[in-house]
Amino acid sequence: MSGSPTSGLRAVKLRAPSALFDRPAPPRGVLTSQQGFLRALGGLCVVLLAVLPFIDASRYTMSIATSALIYVMLCMGLNVVVGYAGLLDLGYIAFFAVGAYVSGILTTVVGLPMWAALPATIVCCIVAGIIIGAPTLRLRSDYLAIVTLGFGEIIRITANNLQITGGPSGIHGIPTWSFGGWSFADGLTIGGLEFPQRVLFYYFVAAIVVLVGVIGAGRLAKGKMGRAWKAVRDDEDAAEAMGINTYFAKISAYIIGAVWAGVAGQLMATHLSAISPNSFQFLYSALILMAVVLGGMGSTPGVIIGALFVSLAPELLRDFSEWRFLIFGVLLIVVMLFRPSGLWPATAILPWLKKQRPALPPTAGFATPVPVDEPGGEADARGEEGVSR
Template sequence: MARDLALALKNVPLRAPAPLFERTRPPRGILNSQIGFMRALGALACVFVVVLPFIDASRYTMSIATSALIYVMLSMGLNVVVGYAGLLDLGYIAFFAVGAYISGILTTTLGWPMWAALPATILACMLAGIIIGAPTLRLRSDYLAIVTLGFGEIIRITANNLDVTGGPSGIHGIPTWTFGGWSFDDGFTLGGIQFPPYVVFYYFVALIVVTVGVIGAGRLAKGKMGRAWKAVRDDEDAAEAMGINTYIAKISAYVIGAVWAGLAGQLMATHLSAISPNSFQFLYSVLILMAVVLGGMGSTPGVIIGALFVSLTPELLRDFAEWRYLIFGIMLIIVMLFRPAGLWPATAVLPWLKKKGRAEAPDFMEEPAEPSVMESASGLPAEMAEEGEGR
């Protein structure tokens, strides 16, 4: 009897138990889903960027908008380092300087076109990230912040004392982007509308920021590497105990952040056509870090909002003359008092999508019949089980 029952149980296929109740599907739509609303908001932002020159195409507006987009690029790179990996970097402006000076030297001294200097800028920033990050990323918290601050000042002082970087005068006459026989200085006409050079460069910067800065950093954060960064940020010891190579994770975040800053530095050098060591002071590292913290560390929309707030607010307050920075500081204090996690933190939920209480599970307190217990235990029909017991 026992042998027959064991043989019968051996040949019965195992089946997963059916769920007790059906799981509700995630909501969809713009107003019913967080993801849908964010995608719609991002699409509206892209439309606004495209339409802005048709609203106001003055040189001042385009210059401020281009600088704001470059700030967004910088903030997205620092968000990888600080927001995702949890590495407090106070010398992030050093990579911004490396990208600007490498592109400036190659295009003015060696006569390279700007597009040819782009791969060299990326490689130089990766090398700088490894050189600076390799010895420093074994440190944590305050010690890491102090060392990165020192490296940022070393890069600025070195550029101030080298002949190839122009010394205190910097590099002047940095050319714009050229493709074949056409350059941004020529502008172009589309649909009977003449687009001047500064408007064309604004579009170019917007294209790079949207594709590389925002989409690239967001996709990296959702992948395997991004999960490793967040694990290191939350608890480095626990992440290492779970098998994550924390040193590789940190240095990869540092190198990627350096590449983002280098691209922004090359765009800024082309935008201003001149750079000097005074353009890379410690204050700018603080402003970029302020944009990340103010917007919400680890949040892509929050970092964009923070970068726009930090870059545009002083310009909007220009009518207050010498009082504008005082007003700007007061605004920062008010924001941090009422929104300590940032204007749009990574855990933000739209007000009309606040999580409600869990739905109560159906009542399964009824006593099951004895045959069904035997059936669930053996996987056999109740009649077969009873026949086995009779034998």
């Protein structure tokens, strides 16, 4: 024999069988697909953000809108940690404080412009995420929550006792964004329309939140890293058994969440022009976590709705004076009772899409099967022919 049968089989090129039918293209319409509807809804929200200053550009409205967008940025970062990776973090406000204090120190003490302090803020948040996350992410569930809560308080108490952070008084006189000889404080006139500082900063925050926060976190969740996060969230032991480096997946989610919070902290420091340790208490960590759970963990539109609800509801109820926080708490309890998975959970399907039935594949080229026990069928004919013989 010239060769073994296995050597002959190795020389044969394997070819995948051809498809029996062409798979139909997925629907992309606004009302026929979930993704198309969400894209249209996102485009509408961007249009509303751009139109709002032309409707009401008062200082109060712009201030509330800017704070709400910063909350959206914060909640998107925490959604990566809690919603995607399943890490219960009760000290998330610590990274918010790191971003605010680093940018405040670099702009007031060192004298850097705000845009030059942004890379340093990101680097410091990455280092803080590694320092806090490296020893704590080996823990799980309640133990992780308690340790992260402790780290959040450590950051606040440290800022309260250091001289460079201003101690209990904090840092005041934080400048706005400036580029060369022009800053947001000077305003801008385009086509005869005057845009004051509050409107320009509002546009700036809107662009950061929509482009970086929402789109960036959404794209990360759909990639390889996002699938690893969700596998760790569902079952860490099973994910590790399937070859996923669970520790790297958790710490990467923690670092990305820290960067999102640090950028939001820098924006808040610029917006308020003053920061103090009282602005970074545990209550704010709980409020941000409440927004993520309320909207729907792991859901981008749900987290945005939750952040807007938590940030805007107390302001909308301001007419009720001292009763507004009680009404706010009652509203939260009602939502939790009737929507335990969140206002817009990650597994939500649009109501009109539930009624659509999946399209059946084309049957052209397939032979119609004939039941064996059917009289006159092929098997019956063969049986009669055998008996007659």
